[in-house]
Amino acid sequence: MIEVNKKYGTILGAVGNVLVWYNFGLLMPFLVVISKNFFSMGDQYFNSVVSLLAVSVGLFFRPVGSAIFGPMGDKVGRQLALSLSILLMAVPTICMGLLPNSSQWGIYAPITFIFLRCLQGISMGGEYTAAMVHLVELAPQNRRGFYGCFSDAGCQIGVLLAGQALVILYLFFTEEEIYSFAWRYPFLLAILLVPFAFISIQKENTIQKDTSNQEPTPSMIDSLIKYKKEVTCTIAITSFSAIGFYTLLTFLPYYFVREGFLTLQEATKCSMYANLVITAVIFCCGYLSDIFKRKPFLIAGMIGVPLSVYYMFLSNGKSFTFLMIMNVVYGVFLGMYYSCRAAFFSEAFPKHVRCTAVSLSLSLAQAIFGGSSTLIMNYLTAISEKLAILPITVVAVGGIVAVLVMQDRTGKKLID
Numbered sequence: 001m002i003e004v005n006k007k008y009g010t011i012l013g014a015v016g017n018v019l020v021w022y023n024f025g026l027l028m029p030f031l032v033v034i035s036k037n038f039f040s041m042g043d044q045y046f047n048s049v050v051s052l053l054a055v056s057v058g059l060f061f062r063p064v065g066s067a068i069f070g071p072m073g074d075k076v077g078r079q080l081a082l083s084l085s086i087l088l089m090a091v092p093t094i095c096m097g098l099l100p101n102s103s104q105w106g107i108y109a110p111i112t113f114i115f116l117r118c119l120q121g122i123s124m125g126g127e128y129t130a131a132m133v134h135l136v137e138l139a140p141q142n143r144r145g146f147y148g149c150f151s152d153a154g155c156q157i158g159v160l161l162a163g164q165a166l167v168i169l170y171l172f173f174t175e176e177e178i179y180s181f182a183w184r185y186p187f188l189l190a191i192l193l194v195p196f197a198f199i200s201i202q203k204e205n206t207i208q209k210d211t212s213n214q215e216p217t218p219s220m221i222d223s224l225i226k227y228k229k230e231v232t233c234t235i236a237i238t239s240f241s242a243i244g245f246y247t248l249l250t251f252l253p254y255y256f257v258r259e260g261f262l263t264l265q266e267a268t269k270c271s272m273y274a275n276l277v278i279t280a281v282i283f284c285c286g287y288l289s290d291i292f293k294r295k296p297f298l299i300a301g302m303i304g305v306p307l308s309v310y311y312m313f314l315s316n317g318k319s320f321t322f323l324m325i326m327n328v329v330y331g332v333f334l335g336m337y338y339s340c341r342a343a344f345f346s347e348a349f350p351k352h353v354r355c356t357a358v359s360l361s362l363s364l365a366q367a368i369f370g371g372s373s374t375l376i377m378n379y380l381t382a383i384s385e386k387l388a389i390l391p392i393t394v395v396a397v398g399g400i401v402a403v404l405v406m407q408d409r410t411g412k413k414l415i416d
Contacts, residue, residue, distance in 0.1 A: 015154075017128065017131040017150070017151055017154030017155065017158065018154040018157045018158045018161070019086070019158065019192070019193050020085070020086055020089045020123070020124065020128070020158065020193070021128075021154060021155045021156075021157070021158025021159055021162075022158040022159070022161045022162050023089050023090065023093040023120070023158075023162075023187075023190050023193065024058065024089065024120055024123075024124050024158070025158055025159035025162040025163075025249070026093070026096075026162045026165070026186055026187060027054070027055050027058075027117070027250075028055070028159060028162060028163070028249045028250045028253070028271070029162055029163040029165070029166045029253070029268050029271060030162075030166060030183055030186075031051060031052075031055060031250065031253070031254050032254060032257055032258075032264055033178065033179055033183045033264075034051065034054065034113075034183075035047060035048075035050075035051035035054075036179055037101040037102065037109075037179070037183070038054070038101055038102050038109050038110045038113050039051045039054065039102070039110055040102065041102070041110075044258075045382065048254075048258065048378055049375065049378065050110070051254075052250075052251070052254070052374040052375050052378055053114075053375065054110075054113060054114055054117055055117075055246070055250055055374060056246075056370070056371040056372065056373075056374055056375060057114055057117050057118055057121065057371070058117045058118065058120045058121030058124065059121060059242075059246075059366045059367050059370040059371035060118075060121065060367045060371045061118045061119075061121030061122050061125065061367075062121050062122070062124055062125035062362075062363035062366050062367055063125060063360070063363040063364055063367050064121070064122045064125060065085065065121065065122040065123060065124060065125020065359075065363065066125040066129070066356075066359035066360050066362075066363035066364075067125075068122070068125075069081040069084070069085050069125065069129075069130060069359065071355075071356050072084075081130045081355070082130040082131055082134065085123045085124075085125075085130065086123070086193055087193070087194065088119060088122060088123035089120055089123035089124070089190070089193060090190045090191065090193035090194050091119070091190075091194075092116035092117070092119040092120050092123075093116075093120065093187055093190035093193075094187065094188060094190045094191055095116050096113065096116050096187045097184040097185070097186075097187030097188040097190070098184070098188070099112055099113060099116070125359065125363045128151070128155070128362070129355065129358045129359035129362055129363070130355060130359070131151050131154070132148065132151040132152075132342045132345070132346065132358065133346050133354050133355045133358055135147050135148050135150055135151050135342065136148040136342055136343050136346035136347070136414075137346070137351075137354075137414065139343075141411065141412075141413060141414075142290055142411055143290055144290065144343040144346070144347065144410075144414075145286050145287070145288075145289035145290040145294065145339070145340045145343045145410065146283075146286045146287045146289075146290055147343075148286070148340070148342030148343035148346065149282050149283060149285075149286025149287075149289075149338070149339050149340065149342060149343075150286075151342045152282055152338040152339070152341065152342060153279050153282045153283055153286070153338075155338075156275050156278045156279040156282065156335075156338070157275075157279055159249060159271075159275055160272060160275035160276065160279065162186070163268055163271050163272045163275065164272065165185075165186035165189075166178075166186070166264075166268050167265075167268055167269075167272065169182050169183070169185070169186070170265060175264070226353075227349060227353065227357055229405075230348045230349060230357065230361075230406070231357060231360065231361050232402070233348075233402035233403075233405055233406045234345050234348065234357075234358070234361035234362070234365075234402075235361050235364055235365045236365075236395075236398045236399055236401070236402035237298065237341065237344075237345075237365075237399045237402050237403060238341075238361060238362050238365035238366065238369075239365045239368070239369040239395040239398065239399065240301075240302050240305075240337065240392075240395045240396055240398075240399035241334075241337060241338065241341070242365050242366045242368075242369040242370030242373060242395075243369050243370065243373040243391050243392050243395050244305050244334055244337070244392060244395075245334070245370070246370050246373050246374055247309065247373060247374075247377060247391075247392060248271075248274060248327070248330055248331070248334065249271055249274070249275070250374050251373070251374045251377045251378070252267075252270075252312075252327070253267035253268070253270065253271050254267075254374075255377075255378075255381060256270075256318070256323060261318045261323065262320060262323060266320050269324070270320075270323055270324050270327040271327065273324060273327060273328055273331075274327040274328055274330060274331035275331070276331075277328050277331035277332055277335060278331040278332075278334055278335040278338065279335070280335070281331070281332055281335025281336055281339065282335045282338050282339045283339075284339070285297045285335065285336050285339030285340065286339040286340055288339075289339055289340035289343070289410065290410065290411070293408050293410040294340040294341075294343060294344040294408050294410055295344075295403055295404075295408050297336045297337065297339050297340050298336075298337055298340065298341065298344065298399075298403045299400055299403055299404075300333065300336050300337075301333045301334060301335070301336040301337025301338070302337060302396040302399050302400050302403075303333075303396070303400075304329075304332070304333025304336070305330060305333045305334055305337070305392060305396065306389060306392045306393045306396045307333075308326060308329050308330040308333060309330070309388060309389055309392050310389045311326065312326045312330070313381075313385045313386070313388040313389065314385070314386065314389075343410075344406075344408070345358050345361070345362075346358060346414070347409040347410075347412070347414060347415070348406060348407070348409070348415075349415065350415040350416060351414065351415065351416055369395060373391060376391055377391060
């Protein structure tokens with residue numbers, strides 16, 4: 001019975017993560033469309049800032065989700081926290097698909113859209129880390145890297161499905177129809193999450209919890225103080241992915257379409273192939289990280305991604321073929337980084353505080369660095385494309401130092 005429940009928990013964590021990231025990631029491929037429908041209020045630069053802020057604001061609210069769902073995961077179970085956060089993602093996404101645009105509802109349309117994005121951010125602050133910790137804890141001791149990689153692979157698959165939703169729309173609708181009304185259909189598919197969330201809550205009671213030697217769950221402030229080294233290092237490492245992920249899948253497609261280097265359809269293809277490569281590399285290197293340890297893959301990723309960004313922006317020939325190849329190369333290195341970070345983070349904290357501490361660390365990094373990354377990139381590239389390398393380089397250096405400082409606990413027993 002326990003083995004069946006473990007298999008169910010693994011499947012639930014992976015599938016739930018995919019579905020939530022599909023909903024959260026819809027704004028990435030559809031950002032140009034959303035911008036035209038809700039944020040066409042000024043000149044091009046002003047519209048760019050507001051549109052990118054609409055994506056970033058969800059990241060700013062992730063720490064709120066961590067404050068709610070992190071302690072919930074430690075006190076009453078990872079599964080319940082996961083299920084409720086899934087439900088919180090579904091409702092605002094459906095509302096986005098039904099929301100009148102700015103030509104119909106005026107200033108209330110963009111304000112409401114940003115509010116709904118904030119709710120998505122709260123959901124993501126709880127769901128992502130609950131799934132991450134849940135998968136690592138269910139894994140055999142010598143397979144935590146592989147099991148844990150399903151959380152970040154689920155993220156990539158969810159974002160890939162979001163991009164595919166746009167590709168599929170092109171099969172049935174013209175570009176004018178997509179901008180007009182067809183963009184709403186992928187958002188409305190979030191209704192599929194609602195029954196999934198309720199089934200998950202009902203299943204919570206079937207998964208046995210180990211309550212022996214359970215310590216009182218500390219507050220987030222206590223966690224920050226007591227495990228300040230681990231929290232600081234985890235924030236530094238996550239800051240790299242916060243900038244790297246949103247640069248690749250949000251800013252670059254938006255920027256290259258806006259500047260006329262790519263069409264919307266070409267940018268979607270670049271992101272799609274990058275996602276496919278990231279996912280494949282995550283599974284491969286996640287498996288290998290249980291053999292060769294975590295640090296080599298984390299460091300290799302943090303070296304390769306800045307080099308990819310450097311070459312992409314400083315090259316004179318930004319053709320579709322070139323940008324496609326560079327997106328794939330970028331994806332290889334980002335996949336190496338993502339492959340084992342779930343296990344690396346979860347192995348750094350004791351059980352009674354693991355969900356809270358990991359959630360806190362990731363959400364703070366996403367809010368500070370992920371939330372500002374696209375806005376900073378937009379500002380820097382407006383001055384000079386050569387400055388685009390600065391943000392990812394700075395966080396990569398800090399992340400590498402943090403990895404070297406932390407202990408690699410590959411194959412060791414999780415801290416009780």
